[in-house]
Amino acid sequence: MIRMCTNNTTTTVDIVQGVMYIPVFLFGFFIHVAALRAFIVKRNSWTDTHIYMLNLAIADTTLVLFLPVRIYDAFICLPITYFCTVLISIHYINMYASILTTAAISVHRYLAVRFPMQTRSWRKKKAIAVGVCFIIWGLLIGTCAAFSGENSPEKLWTCYERRKNKPLNKTFMIFMVVVGFLIPLIIVLFCSSQILSDLSKVDNTSANKKAVTGIVRANMIVFIVCYTPIHIGFLVNYFIKPPPNWQNTVMPAHIYLIVSEWIASTNCCFDSISYYFLLKSSFS
Known part of the structure; x- marks a missing residue:
């Protein structure tokens, strides 16, 4: 049985x-402290790469x-108020900020590898990076x-x-899946595959x-x-019709969504490792 906040009860799932x-x-907090220190304290000058990485770190x-x-809510049920609306918004805004920033970083890497001389000569690289980051946050x-409703x-x-x-609004769900995931996924796959292809042709070991x-x-x-599992979960839960007694039913699709949300949240740990080492790479 899935809990009701009004009863202040918890279940094994919670x-x-x-x-x-x-x-x-715990892991995300401590490794982010180390990573932030690496590119804020130890770097003498900022580049467009640092701006993208900082944006990813903020998200x-x-x-x-x-x-x-969220951990507190799992053990001691929070009352359902607009504070919950704010918490959900913060969680997903930052998740999608991470997704979109990762896509932007992929494009940045691709241009640096494919057009190294041209990108180095750009005079407003920092301004472009700041603009891209502001566009991402403004869009989200x-x-x-x-x-908001x-x-x-x-x-x-x-x-x-x-x-x-009460399924998600169709337009909202399509926006999350297409703009928030599929387009960034295509960008990441294209840019990464092109970078790997170009590097494989370089006679350098x-x-x-x-x-x-x-x-x-x-x-x-x-x-x-x-990020793939959670967006599959959004689609599955949208199209599956819940049973009349859904309050007392543990639906497999719902359990899948809970697990996929956790998987998506672990990305923040992998991101922190990524930009910690990337700041020492040739993209700086």
Whole structure:
């Protein structure tokens, strides 16, 4: 049985959720502190790469910092208020900020590898990076504001879960899946595959080439593994009609969505490792 916040009860599913998010928070928090120190304290000058990495770090760190609230909710049920709406918005805005920033970084790497001389001569690289980051946040905050009613208290079953008989707005779901995931996925796959192809043609067996190749390949795989399940979960839960007694039924599709949300949240840990080492690569 899935809990009701009004009864302030918890189930095995909730407890497992809380336990699963604890290592994500602990590992994510400490490794982000180390990574932020690496490119803020130890770097003498900022480049466009640092701007993209900082934006990614801000998104991931914010998501991590709010995980204790989700852990608390798993063990001690929070009341369903507009505070829950804010929490859900913060979680997903930062998740999609990470997705879109990763896509932007992929384009940045691709241009640096495919057109090294041209990109080095650009005079406004920093301004472009700042502009891209502002566009990402503006798009996400604007979308969240436009569809703010989608996670209003009357549509929530718990502080972090929607009522199964109230599916997401079709336009909102399509926007999340297509703009928030499929387009960035295509960008990441194209740019990463092109980078790997170009590097494979270079007659160079240096450690730097191997490191860059490994990082690009790992980032692509992590992106696919972390973000594909949750968007499949969105689609499945949208099209599956819940049973009349959905309040007392543990639906497999719902369990899948819970697990996929956790998988997506682990990406912040992998991102922190990624940009920590990327700051030492040739893309700086």
